[in-house]
Amino acid sequence: MLENLPEYVKVVEVGPRDGLQNEEQLVAACDKIRLIEALAQTGLKHIEITSFVSPKWIPQLADGLEVAQTIKLPQDIVTSALVPNLIGYEKAKLAKLPEIAIFMSATEAHSQKNINKSIASALSTLAEVIERAKKNSKRVRCYLSVVFECPYEGPVAVKKVADISEKLISLGVDEIALSDTIGAATPKTVLNLINQLTEKINHRQLALHFHDTRGTALVNVLAGLEAGITTFDASIGGMGGCPYAPGAAGNLATEDLVYLLHSLGIATGVDLEKLITCGHLAETILGKQLPGRYLRSALTKTNEQPSKSGNVRLITQ
Ligand code: HMG
Numbered sequence: 442m443l444e445n446l447p448e449y450v451k452v453v454e455v456g457p458r459d460g461l462q463n464e465e466q467l468v469a470a471c472d473k474i475r476l477i478e479a480l481a482q483t484g485l486k487h488i489e490i491t492s493f494v495s496p497k498w499i500p501q502l503a504d505g506l507e508v509a510q511t512i513k514l515p516q517d518i519v520t521s522a523l524v525p526n527l528i529g530y531e532k533a534k535l536a537k538l539p540e541i542a543i544f545m546s547a548t549e550a551h552s553q554k555n556i557n558k559s560i561a562s563a564l565s566t567l568a569e570v571i572e573r574a575k576k577n578s579k580r581v582r583c584y585l586s587v588v589f590e591c592p593y594e595g596p597v598a599v600k601k602v603a604d605i606s607e608k609l610i611s612l613g614v615d616e617i618a619l620s621d622t623i624g625a626a627t628p629k630t631v632l633n634l635i636n637q638l639t640e641k642i643n644h645r646q647l648a649l650h651f652h653d654t655r656g657t658a659l660v661n662v663l664a665g666l667e668a669g670i671t672t673f674d675a676s677i678g679g680m681g682g683c684p685y686a687p688g689a690a691g692n693l694a695t696e697d698l699v700y701l702l703h704s705l706g707i708a709t710g711v712d713l714e715k716l717i718t719c720g721h722l723a724e725t726i727l728g729k730q731l732p733g734r735y736l737r738s739a740l741t742k743t744n745e746q747p748s749k750s751g752n753v754r755l756i757t758q
Pocket residue numbers: 459462492493494495496497498499523525526528529530544555556557584585586587620621622650652682683684685
């Protein structure tokens with residue numbers, strides 16, 4: 442344990458997409474832009490800024506193109522957006538994003554709920570998107586949802602995940618983000634999945650995307666590191682969830698992930714203090730507290746006092 446850890450881990454910030462998509466109260470485009478621009482000042486180099494899905498399905502991100510075309514970010518930030526089909530791809534192209542994030546599910550039931558398509562139909566749509574993206578020299582990441590457990594079908598067989606992953610790689614996907622959509626993974630299941638997948642797929646083509654429903658996200662990161670994974674997704678303040686997966690809570694919080702990695706001597710290039718400022722900004726924009734543990738502890742120590750009602754209230758900034 443804790444041997445053979447990497448020197449550097451790539452942190453992919455998914456808060457502006459995975460985090461915000463689950464918020465019922467519509468957030469103004471200018472606030473989304475403010476948050477993304479602040480995140481870009483923290484040292485994060487990979488930010489998923491929005492999605493180009495049907496606005497009927499995810500009204501919160503209907504302003505994706507406006508956000509993507511208005512933000513001003515340093516040249517070295519890699520931006521991406523979630524894309525389900527060619528309509529979404531063309532928007533990502535219009536926004537000049539260097540990377541697209543396609544997505545599909547490891548189970549038929551989640552696939553139907555999330556994109557109204559079977560796995561086979563999703564694969565054929567994605568094949569067209571990948572082909573077009575590659576022609577335009579765009580990097581393609583693909584989320585594979587419910588790789589450990591599905592809210593509709595229960596535990597998912599590793600073989601099923603392996604077959605789809607191998608197919609995605611053969612279609613030209615650069616990176617697969619193995620997604621624990623409902624936060625059901627444990628270190629043992631993480632090790633088992635990665636060890637089996639890396640028999641045929643290079644571990645550098647795999648990333649881990651944890652939701653923290655049962656509080657196991659950080660220990661799962663440790664298991665992922667042990668298994669050789671060096672790319673992890675996280676969301677500022679732990680915002681997030683999948684509206685089409687009952688029980689999906691927030692993502693692993695970016696501050697918690699960075700704190701753990703730094704404590705292990707693993708570089709991320711991210712400034713933890715600046716992340717806290719972003720977490721605070723996200724809370725201000727959403728008008729509520731976020732679940733990130735490091736964020737809560739940092740804000741409680743420096744800025745907050747308990748109110749008479751027992752709720753924590755901010756007294757500075
Ligand atoms: P559909 O309703 O089955 O049918 O949607 P459609 O393809 O015929 O499209 C219906 C309407 O949407 C049409 O418009 C299309 O033009 C339009 P109408 O003729 O009715 O006016 N449309 C679009 N509009 C804008 N952008 C587009 C687009 N595509 C079609 N790209 C579809 C199928 C896939 C579009 C829909 O089901 C959809 O958008 N689903 C996305 C759901 C979603 O975003 N879920 C959350 C993200 S996944 C996630 O969170 C998991 C992840 O974090 C990893 C994890 O944790 O597991 C990634």
